[in-house]
Amino acid sequence: MESLNRMATELVDEAIDFADELTIAVHALEGDAAVLDFGVDVPGAVEAGLLATEIQTAGLATVQTKLSSVAGAPLTHVELSTDHPALGLLCSQKGGWELSVDGFEGLGSGPARALVAEEEIYSRVGYHDAADFAVLTIEADELPEQDVASHVAERTGVPETAVFLPVYATASVTGSVVAAARAAELAAFRLSELGYDPISILSATGSAPVAPVADSEAAAIARTTDALAYGGRVHLTVEEEFDRFEEVTSIAGEEYGTPLAETFDDADWDFSELPVEVFAPAQVTVDVVGGETHVFGDTHEDVLAESFGL
Numbered sequence: 001m002e003s004l005n006r007m008a009t010e011l012v013d014e015a016i017d018f019a020d021e022l023t024i025a026v027h028a029l030e031g032d033a034a035v036l037d038f039g040v041d042v043p044g045a046v047e048a049g050l051l052a053t054e055i056q057t058a059g060l061a062t063v064q065t066k067l068s069s070v071a072g073a074p075l076t077h078v079e080l081s082t083d084h085p086a087l088g089l090l091c092s093q094k095g096g097w098e099l100s101v102d103g104f105e106g107l108g109s110g111p112a113r114a115l116v117a118e119e120e121i122y123s124r125v126g127y128h129d130a131a132d133f134a135v136l137t138i139e140a141d142e143l144p145e146q147d148v149a150s151h152v153a154e155r156t157g158v159p160e161t162a163v164f165l166p167v168y169a170t171a172s173v174t175g176s177v178v179a180a181a182r183a184a185e186l187a188a189f190r191l192s193e194l195g196y197d198p199i200s201i202l203s204a205t206g207s208a209p210v211a212p213v214a215d216s217e218a219a220a221i222a223r224t225t226d227a228l229a230y231g232g233r234v235h236l237t238v239e240e241e242f243d244r245f246e247e248v249t250s251i252a253g254e255e256y257g258t259p260l261a262e263t264f265d266d267a268d269w270d271f272s273e274l275p276v277e278v279f280a281p282a283q284v285t286v287d288v289v290g291g292e293t294h295v296f297g298d299t300h301e302d303v304l305a306e307s308f309g310l
Helices: 004-017 046-056 085-093 120-125 146-156 173-180 183-193 217-229 261-266 301-308
Strands: 025-028 034-039 062-070 073-082 095-101 104-109 137-139 163-168 201-209 233-238 283-288 293-297
Touching: 004 034, 004 046, 004 085, 004 163, 034 046, 034 173, 046 062, 046 073, 046 085, 046 137, 046 163, 046 173, 062 201, 062 301, 073 085, 073 173, 073 183, 085 120, 085 183, 085 201, 095 146, 104 146, 120 183, 146 163, 163 173, 173 201, 173 217, 183 201, 183 233, 201 217, 217 261, 217 301
Parallel strands: 034 163, 137 163, 233 283
Antiparallel strands: 025 034, 062 073, 073 201, 095 104, 104 137, 201 233, 283 293
């Protein structure tokens, strides 16, 4: 397969070419790295969020919206489907690069992670990218400056002129859309963390509601997590049976049963203090090829209605 970063760069070029239509703002930094504002100083947009997700998955997923409902209210949902879960979701889409550079804080996702490939998932999948470009999508409430681009260039081994940084705030239309597209990724990652071979996950489809944009980053993080933990639905097709499929679903409904803002606040927003099982989709179907079909978990529309203010 072609380099993940090279495939993502083609999508970045599309974003730049249609920046006005997508309501994206493009900035060149001193070293000629490109910052693409998908939703920081601009409000973001649904189409921008879909393209940002395609960039995160290096084009290995089909991403689209549909109109469904939560507690009887029509709401946009995002559906993502991929036949390359290990590469597209775990080696690319997952938010695994914590950026802390001279006061800038952000969470990096996308194929640039595969150029560094220090996370355990890369050894499990057996993938390490080699490319002349680095595409790192950043979730942050401010745009990165030159020092961030220099850091990314140094870590990935590419020149600064070849660094592309799409950026969005969680509290933006783009942020809500991108978050809703993570249901399948959370399921695949949870299954991998439980010890299942990620290569044996053949396909993944996920759906979740797009949370209303909150008035702060903290509130947006809580709402978008609710959208997944209480409303995310996933269908996985896998090769091998496993005795821990049930643990792929979120325990939020069982453990808390209320919007997660208060839970996060009680933990001082230190997610390491919370059970990792919270960060997972609400409901999962697992099809074992030639074997059983398992269904676990359930959605909780009453909690979503409270979280979303419906």
